[in-house]
Amino acid sequence: MERIKSIKQLQDLEATLAAARKSDRPVVTVCGGIGCTANGCQKLVAEFKKLISEKNLGDKVELLVTGCLGFCEMGPVVVVYPQKTFYKKVQVADAADILDSAISGKAVERLLYTDAEGKKIEKEDDIPFYKNQKRELTGILGVIDPESIESYLAAGGYQALAKVLSGMKPEDVINDIIKSGLRGRGGGGFPTGKKWESCRKAADKLGASKRYVICNADEGDPGAFMDEAVLQGNPHTVIEGMLIGAFAIGSDEGIVYVRNEYPLAIKSLSAALAQAREAGLLGKNILGTDFSFDIRINRGGGAFVCGESSALIASIEGFVGEPRAKHIHMAESGLNDKPTVLNNVETWANVPLIIKNGVAAFTAIGTGDVTENPWNGSKGTKIFSLAGKVNNTGLVEVPMGATLRDIIFGVGGGIKNGKKFKAVQTGGPSGGCIPEKYLDMPVDFDELSKVGSMMGSGGMVVLDEDSCMVDFAKYFVEFLCEESCGKCTTCREGLARLKEILTRITEGKGRADDLELIEAVCETLSQGSLCALGGSAANPVLSTLRHFREEYEAHIFQKKCPGKVCKKLIKFSINDNCTGCTVCAKNCPQNCISGARKEKHVIDSAKCIKCGVCKEVCKFGAVTVE
Amino acid sequence: MASYDTAKIDAILAKNEYAEANLLAILQDIQAAEGYLPRPALEHVAKSLGISIARIYSMATFYKAFSLKPRGKHICTVCMGTACHVRGAGRILDKIEENLKIKAGETTKDLLFTVERVNCVGACAMGPVVIMDGETIGNATANKINKVINDIKADSKKS
Numbered sequence: 096m097e098r099i100k101s102i103k104q105l106q107d108l109e110a111t112l113a114a115a116r117k118s119d120r121p122v123v124t125v126c127g128g129i130g131c132t133a134n135g136c137q138k139l140v141a142e143f144k145k146l147i148s149e150k151n152l153g154d155k156v157e158l159l160v161t162g163c164l165g166f167c168e169m170g171p172v173v174v175v176y177p178q179k180t181f182y183k184k185v186q187v188a189d190a191a192d193i194l195d196s197a198i199s200g201k202a203v204e205r206l207l208y209t210d211a212e213g214k215k216i217e218k219e220d221d222i223p224f225y226k227n228q229k230r231e232l233t234g235i236l237g238v239i240d241p242e243s244i245e246s247y248l249a250a251g252g253y254q255a256l257a258k259v260l261s262g263m264k265p266e267d268v269i270n271d272i273i274k275s276g277l278r279g280r281g282g283g284g285f286p287t288g289k290k291w292e293s294c295r296k297a298a299d300k301l302g303a304s305k306r307y308v309i310c311n312a313d314e315g316d317p318g319a320f321m322d323e324a325v326l327q328g329n330p331h332t333v334i335e336g337m338l339i340g341a342f343a344i345g346s347d348e349g350i351v352y353v354r355n356e357y358p359l360a361i362k363s364l365s366a367a368l369a370q371a372r373e374a375g376l377l378g379k380n381i382l383g384t385d386f387s388f389d390i391r392i393n394r395g396g397g398a399f400v401c402g403e404s405s406a407l408i409a410s411i412e413g414f415v416g417e418p419r420a421k422h423i424h425m426a427e428s429g430l431n432d433k434p435t436v437l438n439n440v441e442t443w444a445n446v447p448l449i450i451k452n453g454v455a456a457f458t459a460i461g462t463g464d465v466t467e468n469p470w471n472g473s474k475g476t477k478i479f480s481l482a483g484k485v486n487n488t489g490l491v492e493v494p495m496g497a498t499l500r501d502i503i504f505g506v507g508g509g510i511k512n513g514k515k516f517k518a519v520q521t522g523g524p525s526g527g528c529i530p531e532k533y534l535d536m537p538v539d540f541d542e543l544s545k546v547g548s549m550m551g552s553g554g555m556v557v558l559d560e561d562s563c564m565v566d567f568a569k570y571f572v573e574f575l576c577e578e579s580c581g582k583c584t585t586c587r588e589g590l591a592r593l594k595e596i597l598t599r600i601t602e603g604k605g606r607a608d609d610l611e612l613i614e615a616v617c618e619t620l621s622q623g624s625l626c627a628l629g630g631s632a633a634n635p636v637l638s639t640l641r642h643f644r645e646e647y648e649a650h651i652f653q654k655k656c657p658g659k660v661c662k663k664l665i666k667f668s669i670n671d672n673c674t675g676c677t678v679c680a681k682n683c684p685q686n687c688i689s690g691a692r693k694e695k696h697v698i699d700s701a702k703c704i705k706c707g708v709c710k711e712v713c714k715f716g717a718v719t720v721e
Numbered sequence: 722m723a724s725y726d727t728a729k730i731d732a733i734l735a736k737n738e739y740a741e742a743n744l745l746a747i748l749q750d751i752q753a754a755e756g757y758l759p760r761p762a763l764e765h766v767a768k769s770l771g772i773s774i775a776r777i778y779s780m781a782t783f784y785k786a787f788s789l790k791p792r793g794k795h796i797c798t799v800c801m802g803t804a805c806h807v808r809g810a811g812r813i814l815d816k817i818e819e820n821l822k823i824k825a826g827e828t829t830k831d832l833l834f835t836v837e838r839v840n841c842v843g844a845c846a847m848g849p850v851v852i853m854d855g856e857t858i859g860n861a862t863a864n865k866i867n868k869v870i871n872d873i874k875a876d877s878k879k880s
């Protein structure tokens with residue numbers, strides 16, 4: 096794209112591009128997000144392309160490949176505009192029918208979403224999964240091509256930057272962000288405007304000319320993909336946010352630190368950076384002003400602790416990612432000892448929204464009253480990645496203050512296979528498990544911490560009745576034990592001890608005083624660790640202990656696993672429902688099921704490795720686990 | 722060991738401006754080119770940048786993305802992130818390990834397969850997820866993955 100030379104030219108561009116792109120042709124939108132990619136959407140895209148060229152449909156339909164459309168569970172997802180018809184689980188063989196129907200305007204019945212009552216729903220906006228969300232940041236993912244800057248511009252992209260550069264002072268920008276009440280989406284919930292203000296002030300006082308803005312796209316929470324989805328599907332919005340932040344603090348250099356496991360996001364961002372440079376939106380004298388700024392990418396190395404601010408900076412500087420003590424604030428001395436602002440992907444993505452639509456539009460959504468103080472509420476929306484044992488997994492955006500029930504049942508459609516809800520894990524390895532009795536709690540930064548969890552970055556993993564809370568706590572402890580950088584004794588040794596204790600409990604060797612021991616270790620861990628990895632490592636354990644103590648006790652005293660997960664504490668047997676169909680015997684890896692055809696089978700418990708295959712394959716519910 | 726061709730490494734160093742601050746990126750580029758971090762390559766980096774080999778090893782062992790041993794021709798990565806864990810990733814890994822008779826992090830003797838674990842690749846909604854030679858497979862089952870593995874095994878026997 097040609098270089099945009101002035102602010103005025105950029106402002107005019109939205110209308111001209113939108114008009115140029117507007118066509119009477121129906122648009123077949125195929126989700127190219129990572130979830131649908133895992134479901135084979137690339138083959139589908141190839142098929143659409145092939146059919147369009149073979150049948151010469153180029154002037155009748157338009158094909159658009161986007162980022163995550165949200166409802167990953169139904170992937171590969173296709174949405175046809177202008178009707179906004181939503182098609183689920185689309186296979187290569189369905190492509191021809193979709194093209195025909197896009198042209199005729201009549202929906203392909205068999206690919207429509209069916210609700211819980213069996214009713215077919217045609218339009219995306221009528222599907223409960225979408226209807227119950229507020230898609231301020233994610234809605235646009237459905238209409239833009241991540242690889243095209245024109246498509247972002249046509250959707251009003253970079254207009255917030257134009258507004259900032261046409262007369263706002265850095266202080267005005269900072270004030271707007273403070274007034275909006277925007278708080279960091281990376282987990283801590285620190286007011287973004289305040290962070291920028293202290294950096295600007297400190298840097299001005301020091302007379303520092305070099306300042307950095309960094310985007311934290313390390314997304315370390317295993318089980319969360321909000322940042323991936325935003326970065327891959329709409330990279331320009333993150334760039335625009337960083338441009339505005341750079342203008343506000345007076346920086347000319349930005350860095351995006353991306354998780355190495357996100358190749359699609361890295362590809363999308365790299366292309367976007369090149370396009371923005373070409374269009375004169377990055378580089379020297381942006382839009383003919385004296386503001387200059389550019390961004391580069393740093394790939395992570397697969398270490399969770401590198402998401403922590405000081406470790407992230409060490410990693411960018413080319414060292415191992417060990418956190419440092421925070422006597423000195425990053426605002427004064429961050430990357431290369433220069434004043435630095437670090438924000439999360441989703442935080443950056445909110446910035447253009449606030450500037451463009453105004454503070455009032457942003458504060459209209461969310462909880463609390465932030466007119467006096469940004470700490471007094473949680474404003475705007477929050478994106479969650481809903482996963483685990485819930486019907487509608489995917490990317491979910493709701494107003495701050497929505498309840499867990501709204502999210503898990505309203506949007507998520509409840510628990511898979513009609514099972515019972517047991518808990519929801521929020522905040523990843525630093526967060527905790529929340530039981531059923533708190534389902535009506537509003538979700539914002541302050542409420543979740545009251546029950547021993549935290550907002551975290553937005554990972555939300557739902558557990559059903561078949562989960563074991565002790566085993567789950569052990570999972571996080573093992574994760575953290577592996578990821579601890581090892582600098583602090585409390586974190587390194589404390590996590591190793593916790594792992595040891597939890598392991599013995601899950602093996603039925605728990606001791607009567609183990610629960611007190613766990614609490615004591617957790618206390619030390621929280622008190623004596625340098626960074627928040629160790630500091631919050633106790634959360635997954637203490638929250639499960641607090642809300643599911645009886646489950647721990649069952650393991651220790653009755654040597655039973657109520658969730659029937661811990662292998663050492665369960666036993667497989669065959670009950671009278673058995674029809675003698677022999678299926679289990681054929682599938683048992685240990686060959687330890689015997690019985691004549693049409694007669695009740697028997698498991699040799701001495702040889703059984705409790706793999707669960709027999710229970711999975713038995714169609715008659717004849718395998719009992721106790 | 723036969724002499725190691727350092728031209729490739731020089732190109733990587735040049736691309737990264739011979740800057741020590743880019744050490745992580747340099748090692749990533751070597752790993753991408755070679756599949757792992759060969760000792761002679763690391764020695765060459767140390768010499769060229771004027772840093773100690775220990776400094777490089779501290780990086781190579783701290784960051785999980787790196788392997789100091791040659792990896793297999795086919796890489797099977799099982800996601801062990803939370804979302805995949807609760808949907809039975811552990812059982813899939815068990816079955817793959819059983820099939821290939823190696824543990825995660827190891828490579829088969831014939832250098833055909835390496836099995837690795839990863840903590841989330843962002844396709845959590847499709848969990849459990851396995852990545853086979855760069856292709857992300859959602860809603861993975863042990864049977865589905867072992868079939869892919871067995872097909873590769875059979876193919877390699879033919880040729």
Ligand SMILES: Cc1cc2nc3c(=O)[nH]c(=O)nc-3n(C[C@H](O)[C@H](O)[C@H](O)COP(=O)(O)O)c2cc1C
Pocket residue numbers: 278279280281282283284285311312313314315316399400401402403404405437438439440442443552626627628
């Ligand atoms: C162990 C650890 C891991 C973290 N991982 C991430 C991460 O993956 N992404 C992120 O944005 N913040 C992460 N954080 C929080 C960052 O340190 C930092 O607070 C955040 O990026 C600031 O941006 P925000 O104010 O916009 O949230 C992590 C913190 C800790 C202690």
Ligand code: SF4
Pocket residue numbers: 400417418578579580581582583584586587624625626627628629630
């Ligand atoms: S708390 Fe753990 S991860 Fe953090 S610095 Fe200490 S040892 Fe490293």
Ligand code: SF4
Pocket residue numbers: 669672673674675676677678679680696712713714715716717718
């Ligand atoms: S699969 Fe079920 S019904 Fe068939 S033999 Fe086994 S236990 Fe009996």
Ligand code: SF4
Pocket residue numbers: 667682683684685686687688698702703704705706707708709710
């Ligand atoms: S649990 Fe596994 S090993 Fe045990 S009887 Fe069933 S199939 Fe065989």
Ligand code: FES
Pocket residue numbers: 126127128129130131132162163164165166167168170171172489490
């Ligand atoms: S990746 Fe396609 S809907 Fe999320």
Ligand code: FES
Pocket residue numbers: 317318319800801802803804805806840841842843844845846848849850
């Ligand atoms: S937890 Fe497996 S892809 Fe995220």
